[in-house]
Amino acid sequence: xxxxxxxxxxxxxxxxxxxxxxxxxxxxxxxxxxxxxxxxxxxxxxxxxxxxxxxxxxxxxxxxxxxxxxxxxxxxxxxxxxxxxxxxxxxxxxxxxxxxxxxxxxxxxxxx
Numbered sequence: 696x697x698x699x700x701x702x703x704x705x706x707x708x709x710x711x712x713x714x715x716x717x718x719x720x721x722x723x724x725x726x727x728x729x730x731x732x733x734x735x736x737x738x739x740x741x742x743x744x745x746x747x748x749x750x751x752x753x754x755x756x757x758x759x760x761x762x763x764x765x766x767x768x769x770x771x772x773x774x775x776x777x778x779x780x781x782x783x784x785x786x787x788x789x790x791x792x793x794x795x796x797x798x799x800x801x802x803x804x805x806x807x
Contacts, residue, residue, distance in 0.1 A: 765791070 765788035772778040783789050
């Protein structure tokens with residue numbers, strides 16, 4: 696491998712790793728970075744929570760509007776135990792969830 700084939704950022708990372716760091720400085724730097732990452736994670740979670748709370752009412756209105764469509768029966772079955780057994784799949788939501796589960800399983804099998 697020639698010098699031109701090497702990734703300069705990777706070479707810089709290895710060069711930085713070869714220098715000696717005092718134990719106290721290393722621990723202090725690591726703790727500072729960890730604290731900074733924790734703060735960023737908390738800030739991101741708060742931001743996502745605020746965004747979701749702002750979208751709660753429109754999403755609830757959308758859910759209320761879509762519910763009658765999702766619970767609509769696909770096939771009219773006579774009353775009885777057969778209807779109760781097939782009720783979870785005999786709706787638009789049941790069919791949609793079954794299709795999504797099959798797609799997820801296929802995706803996991805193909806790309807995992």
